[in-house]
Amino acid sequence: MAARAAQREFAHASQAEVDRICAAMADAVYRDAARLGQLATDETGYGVPAHKRIKVEFASRTVWESIRDIPTVGVLRRDDARGVVEIGWPVGVVVGLCPSTNPNSTAVYKVLISVKARNACIIAPHPSAKACTYEAVRLMIEAGERAGMPRGLVGCMQEVSLPGSQELMRHYATSMILATGGTPMVRAAHSMGKPALGVGPGNVPVYVDRSADVLAAATAIVNSKSFDCSTICATEQSVVVDAPVAAQLRAEMERLGAHFVTPTQKAALERTVFTPGGGMNPGAVGRTPQALAALAGIDVPAHARILVAELGSVGREEPLSAEKLTTVLGWYVADGWRAGCERSIELLRFGGDGHSLVIHATDDDVVMAFGLEKPAFRILVNTWGTLGAIGATTGVMPAMTLAPGGIGGAVVSDNITVTHLLNVKRLAFALHEPPAAAYEHAPDVRGAPRHDGSRAAGAAPRPRVPGVPDPSPPGTDQVDRIVRRVLSQLGGGP
Incomplete structure (x- = not known):
C-alpha cells in the first residue's frame, strides 16, 4: 500500500x-x-x-x-x-x-x-x-x-x-x-x-564455422564460459564446431584453460551437476572447475578454467546437453554449417527455445542463415554469449532480463x-469523416451532417461545444495547441 x-x-x-x-x-x-x-x-x-x-x-x-x-x-x-x-x-x-x-x-x-x-x-x-x-x-x-x-x-x-x-x-x-x-x-x-x-532457460549453443577466426572464437568461448562461473543464462552451454577446424579449436581452447574430461569424469560430472530427477543441483551452480571436481570426486588441473565434455547426442540420454549454470561445456563436431545448424536447433529445443545462440564465422551467408533459421531471438556474432546477449559487448538493449518470446513461454522476445x-496514451484527432454507409440509419437531426456531408434543409450551423475540438481534420495548428496544453499540465516535453 x-x-x-x-x-x-x-x-x-x-x-x-x-x-x-x-x-x-x-x-x-x-x-x-x-x-x-x-x-x-x-x-x-x-x-x-x-x-x-x-x-x-x-x-x-x-x-x-x-x-x-x-x-x-x-x-x-x-x-x-x-x-x-x-x-x-x-x-x-x-x-x-x-x-x-x-x-x-x-x-x-x-x-x-x-x-x-x-x-x-x-x-x-x-x-x-x-x-x-x-x-x-x-x-x-x-x-x-x-x-x-x-x-x-x-x-x-x-x-x-x-x-x-x-x-x-x-x-x-x-x-x-x-x-x-x-x-x-x-x-x-x-x-x-x-x-x-x-x-526462459538458456541452453545456448555456440557454432564455430570453418570460416571463423579460430583463435578469436576460442578466446571468446573460454572467457565467456568462465565469466562468473557461467551464472548468466546467456552463457554458452555447448560448442558445435565445424569438422575442418575442430582440432584447431580444441587445441586453442586447451591452451586457454579448457580441460577436456574423460568418459569416467564426464559420468561423475553428470551425477554432480544434476539431481537424480534431472534438475540442476544448486550446490554445483556457479562453481569453479576445481570446486566441481571436489564435489564429483575427480581430479582436474589447477589451471583449468572450464571443463569440456564430448557429447554424441542431445536429450535426456545425454544430461550435459542441457543448460548448465556452471563451468561445464558440451562439445559436438558437425561436418558443415548445415549440420551445425541442425545440431544447434536440437540444443535450443532441448530447453532453450527462443533464448540465444552464438556464431563465430566470417562467411556472411552462413551468419545470415543462422539468423534466419534458428529459434532464438538473440543471435550473437563473433562475441561472448555471456556479455553479448545482455548488451555489454553488442548493440542490443542492456538488460538483465532476456525474454525468449512466445516459443519460450514469454510475452515478448526483447531484452526487457x-x-x-x-x-x-494516444491523443488521436479526427482526420476523416466516417464512411457514408455509417450514416445510413442515423436520424436526420437538425444541425447534424447527412451521410453525404450536407446538412438538413434549413438547419442551423452545428454549435461549438466549449473545450471540445471540432471533428474536422485538425491541421498542425490544433495539434500544436493541444501539445502546449498537455505540456503545461504534465510538466514534460519531447
Whole structure:
C-alpha cells in the first residue's frame, strides 16, 4: 500500500525530477559495486567477486546510460500527419523477482527501469541472496530519497519466503510482475493473473564455422564460459564446431584453460551437476572447475578454467546437453554449417527455445542463415554469449532480463527495458469523416451532417461545444495547441 501511495504521488513528477532520482541511485550503486559483488559471492557461494562487480557496474551505469535519454513523462512523440500525440503513463507497482545467480545486479537494473517510467518497484529477493540484494536496494533508496524520491516508492522484502513472494505477486495493488530466475518461479509469476514479463532457460549453443577466426572464437568461448562461473543464462552451454577446424579449436581452447574430461569424469560430472530427477543441483551452480571436481570426486588441473565434455547426442540420454549454470561445456563436431545448424536447433529445443545462440564465422551467408533459421531471438556474432546477449559487448538493449518470446513461454522476445514498463496514451484527432454507409440509419437531426456531408434543409450551423475540438481534420495548428496544453499540465516535453 505504501508503494502504491508513493507511486501515485510520483506520477506527477517531471522528467527532470525522474532523471535526477535515477541518476542518483545509479551513481550510488556504481560507487559501491566492488563491495556489492563481494557480498553476492559471500552469501550465495556462486561465481567470482570481481565478475559480480562488473555485473553491478553494468546494471547501474550501462543500463542507466541506455535509458537516460528515453522520454517517459508528458508528450513522448507526435505525428502531425496522422494527428496522433503520444503521452507517457506509468504502469503502477512493479514486483521484481530476482535470482540467486545475479542477485543484486538484477535488483539494481529492475529498480532503475521501473522508476524511470514513474513506477514503484518492490524487489523480491531469492531466499539465498536476500542480504546482498537488500543492501543494493537500500543504497538506491537512500540515494533516491535524498534526490527527492517519495518514501516507499522502492522497497525490498527482508523476510523472504515462497508464500510471502506469492502473496506479493497476487496483491491487488501489484500492477506487473518482472520475473527473472528459474523456470518454476517464472511459471508461478505467469499464473498470478497479473501482467508478467519473464525469462526462459538458456541452453545456448555456440557454432564455430570453418570460416571463423579460430583463435578469436576460442578466446571468446573460454572467457565467456568462465565469466562468473557461467551464472548468466546467456552463457554458452555447448560448442558445435565445424569438422575442418575442430582440432584447431580444441587445441586453442586447451591452451586457454579448457580441460577436456574423460568418459569416467564426464559420468561423475553428470551425477554432480544434476539431481537424480534431472534438475540442476544448486550446490554445483556457479562453481569453479576445481570446486566441481571436489564435489564429483575427480581430479582436474589447477589451471583449468572450464571443463569440456564430448557429447554424441542431445536429450535426456545425454544430461550435459542441457543448460548448465556452471563451468561445464558440451562439445559436438558437425561436418558443415548445415549440420551445425541442425545440431544447434536440437540444443535450443532441448530447453532453450527462443533464448540465444552464438556464431563465430566470417562467411556472411552462413551468419545470415543462422539468423534466419534458428529459434532464438538473440543471435550473437563473433562475441561472448555471456556479455553479448545482455548488451555489454553488442548493440542490443542492456538488460538483465532476456525474454525468449512466445516459443519460450514469454510475452515478448526483447531484452526487457524501460519501454516495457511504460504505458502510452494516444491523443488521436479526427482526420476523416466516417464512411457514408455509417450514416445510413442515423436520424436526420437538425444541425447534424447527412451521410453525404450536407446538412438538413434549413438547419442551423452545428454549435461549438466549449473545450471540445471540432471533428474536422485538425491541421498542425490544433495539434500544436493541444501539445502546449498537455505540456503545461504534465510538466514534460519531447
